[in-house]
Amino acid sequence: MRASFRTGAVVAVAAAALIMTGCAADSGSEGSADDPIELTYWTWAPNMDKVADIWNAEHPEIQVTVNKQDGGDPAITKLLTAIKAGSGAPDLIQAEYQKIPTLVASDAIADISGAGGSDIADEFPDGVWDSVTLGGDAVYAVPQDTGPMMFFYREDLFAQYGLSVPTTWDEYAETARALHAADPSKYLGTxxxxxxxxxxxxxxxxxxxxxxxxxxxxxxxxxxxxxxxxxxxxxxxxxxGVIDNKPMYTPEWNAGLNDGSQAGWLGAVWGPGVLSGNAADTAGLWKAAPLPTWDGDVANGNWGGSSTAVTTQSKHAEAAVEFATWLNTDPEAVQALVDEAGIYPAATAAAASVLTEAPEFFSNQPDFYEVAAQAADAVAPFAYGxxxxxxxxxxxxxxxxxxxxxxxxxxxxxxxxxxxxxxxxxxxxxxxxxx
Amino acid sequence: MSASTRRRAALVPYAMLAPGIVLFALFMAAPIVYTLVLSFQKEVVKGLGLGSGGKSLQFAGLENYVSAFTDPEFAASVGRVLVYGLILVPTMLGLALLFALLLDARRTGAKGFSRVSIFLPYAVPAVISSLLWGFLYLPAVSPFYWVFEQLGWEVPSLLSPGLVVFAIANIGLWGGVGFNMIVMYTSLKAVPQEIYEAATIDGASEWQIAWRIKIPIIAPALVMTALFSMIATLQVFAEPTTLRPLTNSLSTSWSPLMLVYRDAFTRDDIYSAAATSIIIAIATFAISFFFLRVVQRRAFGQED
Incomplete structure (x- = not known):
């Protein structure tokens, strides 16, 4: 806001007075048990305070306070406001992958490649890592969870109509035609x-x-x-007309999941939560399969997922990176993320060791997380702008x-x-x- | 009276006005001025726009206004809202007037109950009523469509592109009739009974009393409700925004305010959103002023 605006000077000056010069993130000063480094962490995933408690018990020198947010969009809006105001931002924030470039463009999150962020690249699939580096040398966040896409289908309806599980998109189209021909009220998806x-x-x-x-x-x-x-x-x-054209997440779609008129869903690994929430009575009727491929080319896409970023206002970037790394790669932390927050961890090895038992809604499919791991592994690189x-x-x-x-x-x-x-x-x- | 007491007495009205003035300045005038300031600015990015110093604020002149006026989406949203207003305002005011006259007629029974049940929808927030109606509009979950199906009728979805404007107008109608009815009914109640007695003695029927006496007398109330309804029409936002996720027929720029919201909060461009909202505000003022000029003499003419 420059002095070129004489008009509305009162407001402009008042606003400008509120804007303090941004504090550069200096990563010095070691914390101690008596005088710990205090970090704040904005996240909307449930029960994250319980996960942070594990860290706090083990690390008296770095204490993390979780500040629960309403959701992905409001948290980011709040952060951008704090960045504009020059103060009020937390040290760490949960950021969805597609928000990272916007946050970087607004100078809201810090490049942590120098603070130890680059050392953990091997822990994550390439496709996910690209999302936090934007394809360059900088590292803007530590991946937390991902949403490798999966194909969910009603096993009972497939058996009833004699359909087999499609592995390619051509087969998916054939299956969609066969199902819709057998019962015009039913669709394989929308x-x-x-x-x-x-x-x-x-x-x-x-x-x-x-x-x-x-x-x-x-x-x-x-x-x-x-x-x-x-x-x-x-x-x-x-x-x-063999695939429905109505939006997902409407009362109509929920009704379709319940009554079988939506006999399949191209969802992601977090799908069990959606299905159990919207169609609880169909538990045990669904099965998960990898997304159909383009002529056998094994690749997958992500739908959703988020990361842990360090804000530019944090005065303890190194401590914050240390916590973010622990949170998303340490087996104990990842176990807690799965148990408490119900997410699908991005860290490949940690996820494999932690996710052994299928989610309750898919108790009929013991290999649910094996399918999920395949799906996660196949995610193709993709960067947001x-x-x-x-x-x-x-x-x-x-x-x-x-x-x-x-x-x-x-x-x-x-x-x-x-x-x-x-x-x-x-x-x-x-x-x-x-x- | 000494000079100092007199001075103090002169200050009393200002002291009493102060809370109002301060609140108005803080929460009305300042945001309006700030919006005006924003509307003449723009944020410019250099190169990749990543990291610090990637963005700077510049004076934009009338650029935001020019792009708002030349934006086909803005013109289209105004057009849609005009159609919406043409459907909603006459229907809503007509029904409100009808109900007000019926409630005022001598032979109507269960007045209290009728009044409350017509007014009650106004107390339901627009978002809630839109969710309720949204449910009723979706063929797969709507009891209405279930009945139509049992009867073997082919009824098109009200959320289809051609009909969605009626779906939104219906929600506005459902929520708005009660309020306007109360305004008209209240001014009917203020009419002295002797006028009706005189009319009855002259042999006027209930119908003639309504048409020749009641409606002309409450004309100022009709003008006011029409004005409020027109302004509310221009500002329609909650209903289409709530219905949008349910259907392919509503875009994120369906109404002018939705366009402002999208620019400000989805596209992070508060500057052009500020310019568009200034245009909407000025247009609202202009339409109100023009409307009052046209109808004022007729509505308030007899009082001169």
């Missing part, structure tokens, strides 16, 4: 224009790169072959129109429009965009 993260995961599986860093410029690759292929495929199924929010809201609007139009052409046009909106927004904000 194309949801409400869930941009879901579509991004499907595109990621097809090796789409929606954002990339090209020297000093951002590349946007939404309207390219992989995403077009995915859109064309789904547009085709919706046009045929600085205006994910714009691209995602463009997805909502454009694909809502396409899903309603029910034509392949409309689906392809939606991809083009998404690219256009995303590039226009980057350019009008002043970002350099590679052609």
């Amino acid at each position: 194309f949801s224009a409400n869930d941009a993260g879901w579509f991004a995961g499907l595109a990621q599986q097809a090796h789409a790169q929606w954002w990339s860093i090209d020297g000093e410029a951002w590349g946007v690759g939404i309207d390219e072959e992989p995403t077009q292929q995915v859109a064309e495929y789904w547009g085709g199924l919706v046009q045929e 600085p205006n994910v929010n714009v691209a995602f809201s463009a997805y909502n609007d454009e694909f809502a129109k396409a899903a309603e139009a029910k034509t392949v052409d409309a689906f392809l046009a939606a991809v083009t429009a998404m690219q256009q909106v995303t590039v226009d927004d980057l350019e009008s904000s002043g970002f350099t965009v590679a052609e």
Whole structure:
């Protein structure tokens, strides 16, 4: 806020007075049991205070206070406000992967590659690690949980209609046709224009790169072959009418999960929680399988997941990185994350040692977490850009129109429009965009 | 009276006004001024825009206003809201007037009960009523559609693109009739009974009394409710926002305020959102002013 604004000076000055010069993160001063380093941690995952208690008992010199947040979006909005105000930000914050570039662009989270963040790259799958480095040398967060996508289906209905589990997208289409032909009220799934993260995961599986860093410029690759292929495929199924075109997470969709008119769901590893919450009576009827592949090319996408980032206002970056590393890679901490917070850990080895028993809703499938581990391993690299929010809201609007139009052409046009909106927004904000 | 007491007496009204002025300045004037300031700014990014110093604030001149006016989405959202208003305002005021007259008619029974049950929906917050109606609109979970199905009727979903505006107007209607009815009914109650007695002696029927006496007398109340309804129409937000996740028919920029919300909080561009909200505010003032100029003489004419 510069002095060039004479008008509204009162307000401008008052606001400017509130903005203090940002404190650089200095990572000195060792804590001790008598004078511990105090860290605050904003997170919305349930029961994180219990996980932090384990750390606090073992580390009297670094004490972590968990501050429960309402959810991913409000926590980030709050953090950005604190960053603008110059004070009030916590030391650590839970950040969804797609929020990281926005946070970095607002100078809200710190590069922790120097504070020990780079040493743990091997603990995580490449696809996940890319999301916290944005494909560069910096490290902006420690991965916490991931959402490798999986295919959930009603085993009883598959048996009833003599269907086999699809392993490729061609088979998925065949199965969708067979099911819908056998009972026109039933669908194998729905194309949801409400869930941009879901579509991004499907595109990621097809090796789409929606954002990339090209020297000093951002590349946007939404309207390219992989995403077009995915859109064309789904547009085709919706046009045929063998796949539903209504959004997920509506009362209608919940009713469909319960009464079997939605006989399958392309969800992610956290799916059991959604299914048990929305269709508790169908426990034991569902099974999980890997996402169908494009002609046997073993790859997967992520839907959801978050990381632990250190804010630029933290005065104890090193201690914060130490805690974030412990929280997300130490077997005891990861065990607590699974038991208390119910997440699917990003750390490969720790996850394998901890996740042995299938979730209760899938007690009929003892190998649930083996399927999940395969799914997590196969996640293709994918980096988010600085205006994910714009691209995602463009997805909502454009694909809502396409899903309603029910034509392949409309689906392809939606991809083009998404690219256009995303590039226009980057350019009008002043970002350099590679052609 | 000494000079100092007189001075103190002169200060008393200001002291009494102070709380109001301070609150108005803090919570009305300051945000408006700040919005105005924001609307002339923009945030500009250099290169990749990562890390510190990647963003800077600049004076934007009228850029935000120009882009708001040339944005086809803004024009489209205004168009949709006009259609919504054309459906909602006449229906809502017509029903409110009808109910107010019925409640005021001499032979109507169960007045208290009727009044409360017509008014009650107004007490339900718009988000709640939208959720309730949303449930009723979704064919798979709606009892109405279950009945239609039993009867063998093919009823199109109210959430389909062509009908969704009626779905939203219906929620506004359900919530708004009660409030407007109370305003009209209250001004009907203030009409002296002698006027009706005189009319009855002259041989006027209930219908004639309503048409020739009651409606002209409460014209100021009608004007006021029409004005409020028009302003509320321009600001429709909660209903379409709540219904949006249920259907493919509503975009994130369906109404002007949804567009402002999306720009400010989804796209993190409070500057262009500020410009758009200033435009909406000015348009609201202009429409209100124009409307009052047109109807004022007719509505309040007799009083001069």
